[in-house]
Amino acid sequence: MTDNNESPEETRERLRQQEIRNNPTGNLHDSFHRANSGSLVDLFNGLSWKAAAVLILILIIGTIIMLAFFK
Incomplete structure (x- = not known):
């Protein structure tokens, strides 16, 4: 069922999708709290x-500008 040549990212995503299918109420709870704090994983996925870069x-660049401005 699983491919031995699967990359770690693919494995994590497959397991995450499997958890979402198996536990929809847990997904609802996670989604509610993720909306409050944000999730970099979902942002970058x-x-x-190119857009991530x-x-x-x-x-x-913003950090460098802020450091130069407040120096």
């Missing part, structure tokens, strides 16, 4: 690698 660059 929804983005392509741009987001990281924006965060780094």
Whole structure:
């Protein structure tokens, strides 16, 4: 059923999807609390690698600008 050549990311995603199917009320609880705090995992899973790289660059450049501004 599982492929031995599966990457760790694919394994994690498969297990996460399996947990969502098997425990919908737990998923509801997680979703409610995730909406309050946000989830980087879901943010980066929804983005392509290029969009994720741009987001990281924006965060780094913004941090550098803030450090220079408040110095």
